[in-house]
Amino acid sequence: MTEADFISTLRHLATAPAARGLADDCAVLDIGNETLVLTYDMLAEGVHYLPDQDMADVAWKLVATNLSDLAAKGASPVGVLLGFMLGDNDDRFASGLAEVLATYDVPLLGGDTVSAPGAPRVFGLTALGTATHCPPPSRAGAQPGDAVWITGPVGGAMMGLEALRASNGAGTDSTAYRRPTPLLAEGQALAPLVTAMMDVSDGLLLDASRIGTASGVTLAIDSKAVPIAAPEDRRADALRWGDDYQLLFTMPTELTPPVSAVRIGTVERDQGDGPLLIDGRVPAADRPLGYRHQHLPPRHDAPQG
Amino acid sequence: MTEADFISTLRHLATAPAARGLADDCAVLDIGNETLVLTYDMLAEGVHYLPDQDMADVAWKLVATNLSDLAAKGASPVGVLLGFMLGDNDDRFASGLAEVLATYDVPLLGGDTVSAPGAPRVFGLTALGTATHCPPPSRAGAQPGDAVWITGPVGGAMMGLEALRASNGAGTDSTAYRRPTPLLAEGQALAPLVTAMMDVSDGLLLDASRIGTASGVTLAIDSKAVPIAAPEDRRADALRWGDDYQLLFTMPTELTPPVSAVRIGTVERDQGDGPLLIDGRVPAADRPLGYRHQHLPPRHDAPQG
Missing domain, CATH: 3.90.650.10 (PurM-like C-terminal domain)
Incomplete structure (x- = not known):
């Protein structure tokens, strides 16, 4: 089963309007008199970061990428929950986490840690925010002429x-x-x-x-x-x-x-x-338009475009 | 850094009252006129499930354990976000996920998938609910005589x-x-x-x-x-x-x-x-009181108590 097949299967489970058909960066959910914006992104060693990177930077990126999803909805962050795999340099991770949370004034609300030795490590984060404008922007509203x-x-x-x-x-x-x-x-x-x-x-x-x-x-x-x-x-x-x-x-x-x-x-x-x-032309099919979870090449290899 | 050390460090970041000092199963957060209950638990291969288990059961357990945390707060589930590592038998996982979500009438709201080959696989889930009674129960209110x-x-x-x-x-x-x-x-x-x-x-x-x-x-x-x-x-x-x-x-x-x-x-x-x-005695220090993320012994080995 490919990632596309799996996500397509999940889409059938994500029928609530809040899920936005899994075609958006965030779930958008009316709760009481507020509109919640929720995102969940993961970082995997060797995919989203280099194995020998400073773990403080990995923590920063994990939080920042999720907050960026909230930014795209115009949301104000409320807090984050962390999914953490214990491993090397956890003190550096904790230090980077403290720094990014303080920088954006976002509290840690909870999460889970697991001890599961073996590479690659994978970290998850849920970020929760409240919409500052309703409905929050989606990907689906672009109009001809814009x-x-x-x-x-x-x-x-x-x-x-x-x-x-x-x-x-x-x-x-x-x-x-x-x-x-x-x-x-x-x-x-x-x-x-x-x-x-x-x-x-x-x-x-x-x-x-x-x-x-x-x-x-x-x-x-x-x-x-x-x-x-x-x-x-x-x-x-x-x-x-x-x-x-x-x-x-x-x-x-x-x-x-x-x-x-x-x-x-x-x-x-x-x-x-x-x-x-x-530039007026349909993109050539022989070159990817972007990044789709390919693995990072090892250090010193030629970069992938 | 041990898990206890890491969690102790995180506790210093979790100063918001909603985090309940990371000493509870859930974060409890007042949003507008509702009280949200949020939990994030992970399942790791070889720790929380056997590597050759049916992935449909793994999906069930991932959702059920998080909903159980909501149950402990008296919360009504609103939805879940899934963190998924692609691998073998993803169709079985999707099938079990569909089954558990339908059983408890909980929508999938979003999540993320990563392709990071290599054991062990780790899955994360955030479950979100609303409190049906406020304040939701905590671990901290037991009174002498109860x-x-x-x-x-x-x-x-x-x-x-x-x-x-x-x-x-x-x-x-x-x-x-x-x-x-x-x-x-x-x-x-x-x-x-x-x-x-x-x-x-x-x-x-x-x-x-x-x-x-x-x-x-x-x-x-x-x-x-x-x-x-x-x-x-x-x-x-x-x-x-x-x-x-x-x-x-x-x-x-x-x-x-x-x-x-x-x-x-x-x-x-x-x-x-x-x-x-x-039975009136302080528990002996030489035997653990419970399960603390030890690894599951391989199939056919003697079980650990």
Whole structure:
């Protein structure tokens, strides 16, 4: 059974409206007079982080990636629950966890630890937030004529991982890969204005195509307009790498985003081209649009685009 | 760093009242006009289930153990989020998941899957519920003079695991181990009446001592009064094995439980004996009171008590 098959099976179990058909970053649930936003993401050794990375950075990333999902819903974080596999350097993990929770003023509410020796280690986190605007943005509301925007450059995490792999992290800036920033304030400012929003975790082009699919429209991206934090000759890679956690959103053209953002395209009616056009063309089928859980190559190997 | 050290470190991060000092089965959180109850438990291959078990049973147990935590708070389940490592027999897992969610009428709200080849597999689940009585019971309210009760026998899961290991599951009843029952209706009926309550997941004596510790009292247990689902010569083991998910609770003596339950002891002032007395004696230090994440012995080995 492939991951796609398994998720397809799960979708049949996720019939509650709150589950949003498992086609969103978060579950959105009306509880009493509040709207809860819930996300659950995992980090696996060798998939989402390098086995010899500082565990403090792994803790940071585990929390930050989940908070980024809340940011994409314009939610305000309420707390997190941690699923932890005991192992090496747990003190460093605890230290990074303390740092990221303090930075974003989010309490640890609970969780579980297991002792299950053997690689790879896998960590899970549930983050819980409350919506600041209802309904919270989804991926499904992009309208033909909307503008497509992104809050900042992509490719920084790609360069950070390459720096980390090349140098063991000393003397080069791998921060963008190790310590992503969840754009919570930006998400809250945007939530009342956008027609669709998500955080770019798996690659800009792949995530843009997901908004297109969920909304039943075509996102026409001007690849040259996308801000990148990488050399120009790596533009094609930067558009496909994940882990940058910028917010990608669509908005009526008459509105101006209240946060720093760059316009990178236009939403069009789907005239049979599918969810994504890059510079007016349907993307070539021979190259992935983004990151789909491939394993990280060992340190010093050539990076995958 | 040991598990106890790590959890002690986490406790310093879990300062929100909702976290209950990580000394409870659940986080309890006031959101708007509702009280949310949140739990996160993991199952690890070789620790919480046998590597060759039917994955449908593993899915059942993952959900049921988390719902049991909600039961101990008298909560009504709202939904679950799943953390899943892809592997063998994922179709069986999906089938068991569908079955347990339908049985307890709980929707899947979201989650994450990772592909991280390599044993052991670890699964996580967050269950979310709303309190039916406020404040929800904790472990910390037992009062001297209260009676100590349990909703049913312990030792059934122990016998079930032994049957499963001895026979590969054919022809013997291992249901109690494979498919525990979360006592949701019982927990809701008891919540307004109890002074302390928890589900017995790690062994009756260990869990009783936890209520004693959290409440600052001594639970005096009459070991012969405890109902067991095991031969009489295994009584001492049955009192120490986990996985039965009965509800253990304390209640003023003038009250009668509204559900089937057996009285097994009395709450006393702690006169220096610590949180637990068994038949009037402080438990011997040379034998564990319960289950603390030891690894399951391989099939056909002698069971651990």
